[in-house]
Amino acid sequence: MGSKSKKKKINKKSTALKIFFIGLFFVLFILPVLIAPTAEKHMLKSSADFVEFINVGQGDCTLIKSGNEAAIIDFGVEGSGKRIYKRLLEYGIESIDTAIITHHHSDHMGGFLKLAKKIEIKHLIIGNTTAEDGERDIYNSIISLARSMNIKIILPQIGNIFKIGNASIEILAYDSAAPEENNRSVIFKLCILNNSLLFTGDAENIVELNLAKSEAIKCDILKLGHHGSDTSSCTEFLKAASPKIAIASCGYDNSYNHPAADVVQRLKEYNIKYLRTDLNRSIRLTFNNKNTYTITTERGF
Numbered sequence: 001m002g003s004k005s006k007k008k009k010i011n012k013k014s015t016a017l018k019i020f021f022i023g024l025f026f027v028l029f030i031l032p033v034l035i036a037p038t039a040e041k042h043m044l045k046s047s048a049d050f051v052e053f054i055n056v057g058q059g060d061c062t063l064i065k066s067g068n069e070a071a072i073i074d075f076g077v078e079g080s081g082k083r084i085y086k087r088l089l090e091y092g093i094e095s096i097d098t099a100i101i102t103h104h105h106s107d108h109m110g111g112f113l114k115l116a117k118k119i120e121i122k123h124l125i126i127g128n129t130t131a132e133d134g135e136r137d138i139y140n141s142i143i144s145l146a147r148s149m150n151i152k153i154i155l156p157q158i159g160n161i162f163k164i165g166n167a168s169i170e171i172l173a174y175d176s177a178a179p180e181e182n183n184r185s186v187i188f189k190l191c192i193l194n195n196s197l198l199f200t201g202d203a204e205n206i207v208e209l210n211l212a213k214s215e216a217i218k219c220d221i222l223k224l225g226h227h228g229s230d231t232s233s234c235t236e237f238l239k240a241a242s243p244k245i246a247i248a249s250c251g252y253d254n255s256y257n258h259p260a261a262d263v264v265q266r267l268k269e270y271n272i273k274y275l276r277t278d279l280n281r282s283i284r285l286t287f288n289n290k291n292t293y294t295i296t297t298e299r300g301f
């Protein structure tokens with residue numbers, strides 16, 4: 001009798017331990033998955049065509065995925081290569097068909113060198129002139145790396161069209177002789193499943209005023225020029241482009257105060273909804289065949 005009740009006690013003890021460890025396992029491993037932000041889980045699952053404005057802090061980086069092809073517009077700052085690579089892995093993207101570097105500033109091309117060593121890049125569209133305020137050293141390193149890795153270098157030319165899966169990119173403007181680097185930005189329109197997105201790099205008002213004369217800049221979505229600085233997004237340009245939504249790519253608490261209060265005010269005036277990577281983090285637009293898209297962000301909006 002004595003040994004039986006001892007056994008029972010031991011059994012009870014081991015059952016309690018089992019329950020404790022199962023509970024611990026649940027709290028440590030299962031619960032975090034269940035309560036993880038649904039937006040982020042949703043973000044990485046879709047196989048549809050999408051454009052993602054990757055949060056690279058105070059810089060620019062946009063990923064385009066259409067069909068089986070992918071493109072990247074700008075590569076953030078020097079430390080962004082690792083971050084971009086991680087994002088590509090999360091999406092299962094193993095090569096980049098087209099890379100565009102809009103202009104020769106480190107917040108647009110800084111992450112290229114690290115990324116190009118980790119993943120295959122097939123074509124690189126990049127201008128070959130640098131203004132005095134541009135960063136020629138980084139440009140030179142990129143060109144020598146691209147040559148050594150057999151990445152095809154393409155000079156931007158107005159009217160050039162590049163296919164990315166079902167999407168296309170058309171270069172609308174590019175002035176290789178502009179006196180300031182920002183205004184040498186390659187300006188182009190991306191058409192993806194009946195939606196259009198306009199990219200202007202860091203081009204400033206002087207360039208925008210010229211662009212505003214053309215119907216070609218009409219778009220559904222505008223990536224705000226120069227991270228939302230008030231050197232860009234002038235009234236005439238916003239009116240001519242008439243986007244429904246605008247995206248500012250800028251760093252949290254950045255010292256430039258991007259996006260500028262004036263720009264935000266103008267967007268509100270023209271009823272243009274806007275999102276910003278400093279607050280929303282990475283922002284993804286997923287497109288379908290019916291002229292519509294859904295917006296997913298790492299952080300709510």
Ligand SMILES: [Zn+2]
Pocket residue numbers: 059060105107108202226227
């Ligand atoms: Zn910039």
